[in-house]
Amino acid sequence: MTTSPSDMPARGVLVAGGRGFVGSHVVRALVRSGYRPVLFGPAMAEDRLADLSGLYDEVEGSIEDREALAAAFGRFGPELVVSCVAHGVGRLGLMRSGEAEADAAFAVNVSGHGKLIDAACAAGVSRIVWTSSTVVYGPAFDYGDARVDEDDRSAPTTVYGLTKQMAEALSAFQARRHGIDIVGLRLPLILGHGLWYQGAASAIADVFAAAQGGRETRVAFHDRPVDLMHVADVADAVLAVLGHAGRLEPVYNLKGFEASVSELIAEVRRLKPESRITLDRVEPALLFPLIDGSRLAAATGFVARHDLGGLVRSLLVPELEHAHD
Template sequence: MSDVPRRVLVTGAAGRLGRMTLDLLARLGVPATALDLHDPGGLAADRVVTGNAGDSAAVRDALDGVDAVIHLAAIPAPVLGTPEEVFCGNTRATFVVLEEAGQAGVRRAAIASSFSVLGLPWAARPLHPAYVPVDEALPLQIEDPYGLSKQADEATGAMMARRHGMTVVALRFPLLGGPGDKFDKTAARYADDPGSGAKELWSYLDTRDAALACWRAVALPIEGYHAIFVTARDTLAPQPTEELLDRFHPEVERRAPLPGRTVPIDLGEADRLLGLTIEHPHPDATEPT
């Protein structure tokens, strides 16, 4: 299980994280196949397949010569389609990609899950986690089709690990972006209106670090199925985390100190499995007025 992949399939390759992952693979000298609905040109892959990740024929074509899969194709929010399109499209793609990969003998896969699997970000009413820092054992409170699709994707990953003897790592990503991107505007909004980030626990991750997490999930000697949170170690909010929790999640049990702007998410599993160093923290936000 310690062999470095010789060719990686990246689905959702034309998306922001897909492009960043292809760029990283190119810098590492790892050949990549890109799968997306359309070829926009300029993808850092020596093979591009156009098609739907939920289409078995397209996926089988894309898997030619591949020994690891990074599955990123999805509708990334419940507001970007009907509930049926979001849930059924996302879960079908994950099932098809992992099943076809398993049948083809691929034994390493990483899939993009989401912090939204907790249910907090897209709920119609304010929800609170059972405790902080949240970890992978936290009870889920899903009320939306996107979060439910991620719960189903994680269950699919666990099943495929058993069915095919695969390693499948589901990466629970928060808000992704980078400097000069949405992060600057989000950090400014949290400074003025910190409650607007309470559903996400003010968490974030630079897309470059997310791409590195994807690569490590298929390149390191990991076995079996794992779902893990991967975030920056600080928050995008300039206020101290304990102060934010006092204001917006006051009744939530605190199981560990959260000094300064420490993100209220337990990253122990990410540290243990990926040994991930966050290389691109967002610069400290301006202190609130």
């Protein structure tokens, strides 16, 4: 199904995966900034953008389909592209989906990513911004105590991490080959409204669901500090990169804030003292190193708006966040 083209601003933007968790927040940020996005991707069971009906155009298709991509670019002529695409299996998280269906993960995350770049280059797109992941790094113990930056080696130990590492290499190759800006943002664990799949982030999100519902819950998680980020800040970072004047590096770490689950629970209890949440501490199956995000901040001025307190307010008592805007 394809909607008819509408009058777009001078710089239109195609959003691959625009109906997903991160992608839908990117679409919202684009609309607020005056763009009329073109969503490209498969149909989704849940409509996270119903309230924006009429403010975007849409083409249903797969980034594995060159003809569908070419048709979308030919019809709408976007000058910019955002890709939030990653292979998922039902409600499994992205890492578990990679392990469950490795062939499909490579087909979407690597080959499909390359086809999207090919179509964008053929259409004369000037910049592509896409979501990579901090899982391109190896286990935390391989890096010592320092925060890792973009010069530290990638050493993934998961299929999902490997597909993102390969997509980064492919993006850098295509950028050199075609003279196009292709910028990957390495996302940490992302939390926010609309998180629907299972994984490490959803386990943390259960803390908020329990507090909101007034029910007692036990959360099994390790208590080491991890990098967390509000999904709205991801969208802000994407827009900052899209609108940046001048060339950028091929990949950046995207930094939100660091916190342990016990710190997060303590902040939830501060706002909801009646919360009944117990942390069952377990050893992490895989712990990633903490990241240094200063390079993106230096290049674009981007700094995440949400710290731990801001994220908890947003998810638990959103009216408090609005009161502090």
